[in-house]
Amino acid sequence: MPAAGIYQSTLWFAAGGMLLLGTGCSRISDHPLVNTAKEEVTLNERSQVLLGQPLAWPGPVTGRANEVDGIAAMQIPVTGSKLAGTVVVEGKKFGDEWGVTLLEVRPDGGEKISLTTDLAARTGVDTPAFDPNAAASTPTTDTAPPPAEISIDLPPGIPGQD
8 A cells, every 4th residue: 555545544544533532522411410410500509609690511521431330520611600610520320320429619719619418408319317316226136046055065086087
């Protein structure tokens, strides 16, 4: 193959790779955690006060979402009338559902605010809360208690010698 043909094939391969990378980026922007994060930041009163209204979502969503491991972490650029910043969302997949484990607004040049508990309060969480003041419960079983004393009688001598 002439050198020009190899060069042209390499360019087509590189262009195809760039096309694949470009289409792969759009998938993460449609991830359920990204949609949940955008919804909460848009509806949340604290983020509205911090960033200002209306909100815009410029630029690409970055990060990763691993369907096999069920772990995801993404960064979403956000701008409001007062500030711009980044929304950070992390989550875990349980069965077929993604759940948010961390949701923060990190404004450029300001202090971050955590919206994880705000989201849980708004959407409801079915995870039982730990109450350190709750009375300890003892499990009930129908098995008989072990005998008070157990004796094992062994024959005299060392095992294996006749």
